[in-house]
Amino acid sequence: MGEFDLIARYFERPVRRNPLGVGDDCALLQPAPGMQLAVSTDLLVEGRHFLSTVDPRRLGHKALAVNLSDLAACGAQPLAFTLSLALPRVDEAWLAGFAEGLFALADVHACELVGGDTTGGPLAINITVFGEVPAGQALLRSGARAGDDVWVSGTLGDARLALEAFRGTVSLPQEVFEAARRRLELPQPRVALGCALRGVASAAIDLSDGLAGDLGHVLRRSGVGASLPLALAPQLLAATAAGLQLDAQRVEEFVFAGGDDYELAFTAPASRREAVLDAARSAGTPVTRIGGIEAAPGLRLLDARGQAVVRKFAGFDHFRTSPAHDAG
Amino acid sequence: MGEFDLIARYFERPVRRNPLGVGDDCALLQPAPGMQLAVSTDLLVEGRHFLSTVDPRRLGHKALAVNLSDLAACGAQPLAFTLSLALPRVDEAWLAGFAEGLFALADVHACELVGGDTTGGPLAINITVFGEVPAGQALLRSGARAGDDVWVSGTLGDARLALEAFRGTVSLPQEVFEAARRRLELPQPRVALGCALRGVASAAIDLSDGLAGDLGHVLRRSGVGASLPLALAPQLLAATAAGLQLDAQRVEEFVFAGGDDYELAFTAPASRREAVLDAARSAGTPVTRIGGIEAAPGLRLLDARGQAVVRKFAGFDHFRTSPAHDAG
Numbered sequence: 001m002g003e004f005d006l007i008a009r010y011f012e013r014p015v016r017r018n019p020l021g022v023g024d025d026c027a028l029l030q031p032a033p034g035m036q037l038a039v040s041t042d043l044l045v046e047g048r049h050f051l052s053t054v055d056p057r058r059l060g061h062k063a064l065a066v067n068l069s070d071l072a073a074c075g076a077q078p079l080a081f082t083l084s085l086a087l088p089r090v091d092e093a094w095l096a097g098f099a100e101g102l103f104a105l106a107d108v109h110a111c112e113l114v115g116g117d118t119t120g121g122p123l124a125i126n127i128t129v130f131g132e133v134p135a136g137q138a139l140l141r142s143g144a145r146a147g148d149d150v151w152v153s154g155t156l157g158d159a160r161l162a163l164e165a166f167r168g169t170v171s172l173p174q175e176v177f178e179a180a181r182r183r184l185e186l187p188q189p190r191v192a193l194g195c196a197l198r199g200v201a202s203a204a205i206d207l208s209d210g211l212a213g214d215l216g217h218v219l220r221r222s223g224v225g226a227s228l229p230l231a232l233a234p235q236l237l238a239a240t241a242a243g244l245q246l247d248a249q250r251v252e253e254f255v256f257a258g259g260d261d262y263e264l265a266f267t268a269p270a271s272r273r274e275a276v277l278d279a280a281r282s283a284g285t286p287v288t289r290i291g292g293i294e295a296a297p298g299l300r301l302l303d304a305r306g307q308a309v310v311r312k313f314a315g316f317d318h319f320r321t322s323p324a325h326d327a328g
Numbered sequence: 329m330g331e332f333d334l335i336a337r338y339f340e341r342p343v344r345r346n347p348l349g350v351g352d353d354c355a356l357l358q359p360a361p362g363m364q365l366a367v368s369t370d371l372l373v374e375g376r377h378f379l380s381t382v383d384p385r386r387l388g389h390k391a392l393a394v395n396l397s398d399l400a401a402c403g404a405q406p407l408a409f410t411l412s413l414a415l416p417r418v419d420e421a422w423l424a425g426f427a428e429g430l431f432a433l434a435d436v437h438a439c440e441l442v443g444g445d446t447t448g449g450p451l452a453i454n455i456t457v458f459g460e461v462p463a464g465q466a467l468l469r470s471g472a473r474a475g476d477d478v479w480v481s482g483t484l485g486d487a488r489l490a491l492e493a494f495r496g497t498v499s500l501p502q503e504v505f506e507a508a509r510r511r512l513e514l515p516q517p518r519v520a521l522g523c524a525l526r527g528v529a530s531a532a533i534d535l536s537d538g539l540a541g542d543l544g545h546v547l548r549r550s551g552v553g554a555s556l557p558l559a560l561a562p563q564l565l566a567a568t569a570a571g572l573q574l575d576a577q578r579v580e581e582f583v584f585a586g587g588d589d590y591e592l593a594f595t596a597p598a599s600r601r602e603a604v605l606d607a608a609r610s611a612g613t614p615v616t617r618i619g620g621i622e623a624a625p626g627l628r629l630l631d632a633r634g635q636a637v638v639r640k641f642a643g644f645d646h647f648r649t650s651p652a653h654d655a656g
Contacts, residue, residue, distance in 0.1 A: 027366070028367070030463065031358075039355045039357060041445050084371035119376055121376055124414060
């Protein structure tokens with residue numbers, strides 16, 4: 001099957017929300033009056049971002065989910081996406097599964113595939129996603145101010161827990177492993193929460209590389225610092241919150257530097273706590289207040305006595321050999 | 329050097345035309361009132377779309393040029409782009425050269441880099457480009473009508489000539505080779521022509537896979553056919569137009585199925601010939617009228633007596649082993 005047949009069979013669907021979709025030189029988008037278009041792009045490479053053995057349905061889901069998570073972090077409503085695929089061979093069962101997982105998530109968010117490119121080559125997936133946000137209301141990394149609270153959505157570190165189980169560095173009961181594996185392979189982008197936080201949160205970021213590293217971007221862009229108690233870790237990791245016993249330092253590492261969480265970390269003025277909780281309720285997404293923004297730059301991790309301690313967590317970096325992602 | 333340092337050093341530049349660029353979860357674009365956003369994406373993989381030995385400046389140019397060519401084919405004015413890079417290693421000289429070639433072309437078209445992603449992996453480049461076009465005025469593949477003329481811009485087949493010289497299947501004088509190599513490595517997207525053809529052309533496409541295959545997309549989308557004389561080939565190939573002697577069938581193959589031309593093929597009513605020539609003059613881009621659109625579907629290639637003849641030109645397909653692009 002050639003490139004054009006492949007596109008037509010698996011990836012060409014009529015558009016409803018956008019003026020022109022797959023099949024011409026360009027797609028056409030038209031944001032509603034007063035809206036800005038939020039754009040993000042993510043490149044996933046086999047062996048770095050996913051295991052070669054992953055279910056193609058889950059891979060299709062995840063490839064779009066990690067992009068939708070960026071829209072969520074800006075408070076943008078999904079609108080459309082493009083898909084570029086490099087494939088070592090044309091494997092119809094794989095393509096059918098990939099398309100199924102991709103479109104299932106796309107349909108949940110009314111996010112239409114409007115264009116793309118396919119080529120032979122080592123397996124790689126690039127999605128560029130487009131969302132709408134009212135002009136001037138996008139959540140940015142730069143808006144955190146001293147006195148703000150720091151919040152996170154959902155639970156953190158379970159994706160990393162699953163990866164460590166795959167590697168054999170931790171042994172998990174089957175049920176715990178399956179739940180953690182779903183967190184790794186089927187992340188749920190927090191789109192509803194991101195949109196509900198417009199006008200409430202002062203800054204936001206999605207957690208792809210680990211809380212410490214990603215929150216660090218917010219702190220640098222905002223010119224502020226934060227303190228977070230390490231003791232929060234066991235309650236933020238779903239598996240330990242549910243009773244799993246794990247070495248405390250590993251739990252801290254998974255929660256603060258695990259990667260692949262695709263939750264939101266955000267800041268909001270202390271005066272808006274009720275508004276944050278209302279947004280979380282309206283989105284059906286749990287949130288936890290984990291610390292506060294301070295004027296002194298840098299991220300401080302606090303021990304049980306409230307003393308800042310040194311941990312060698314590094315923000316995840318796809319160029320370094322990383323325990324979190326170099327999973328091939 | 330890690331991912332974030334790399335982005336900051338080579339790819340983070342302030343935006344002027346767009347509300348928000350590199351450095352947050354999303355970029356923000358805001359098309360002017362009444363404008364639609366044209367979007368296209370191209371994935372280039374080493375060994376398929378470019379030789380591993382290519383000058384990184386030329387590769388940076390070409391990676392953006394092939395995307396701008398899609399905007400040109402829609403009559404859209406460039407606005408912004410995102411860049412995803414998978415790199416086997418961090419080679420600063422290569423990155424500096426790539427960025428130089430990329431931004432030189434971007435600056436010509438006032439097209440701003442607004443976001444991207446970088447990762448380790450086999451060398452691959454994905455650019456998604458954004459342009460503005462007045463709502464309802466985009467040039468589409470579907471607008472050709474019987475009686476329209478068929479036109480092409482510039483010259484065709486010289487990129488393929490250079491590729492064949494690299495392969496040793498043709499021997500060229502040094503000057504001819506260098507000129508052809510520039511066509512292969514430094515394609516010039518026909519942005520000014522595409523914009524000037526708004527309201528004049530009835531359909532358009534950019535020529536990436538060869539005239540016969542790409543014009544075939546226009547014919548199918550428009551439900552029409554066309555006849556083109558094979559005898560046009562020597563005058564459309566710059567090298568033979570300038571006096572190079574080549575086997576006639578090879579010239580036909582290079583011109584009709586060469587690939588990598590990044591010229592525009594377009595149709596326009598016969599009544600608009602003067603308007604087409606005015607658009608070409610205003611854009612500073614030569615155009616040639618090469619045939620006519622007919623009601624009977626399919627592309628007919630005509631011999632010197634006006635008889636349709638069979639040629640085994642295939643539209644280029646990045647999944648098949650193709651002489652035009654499988655250049656590793």
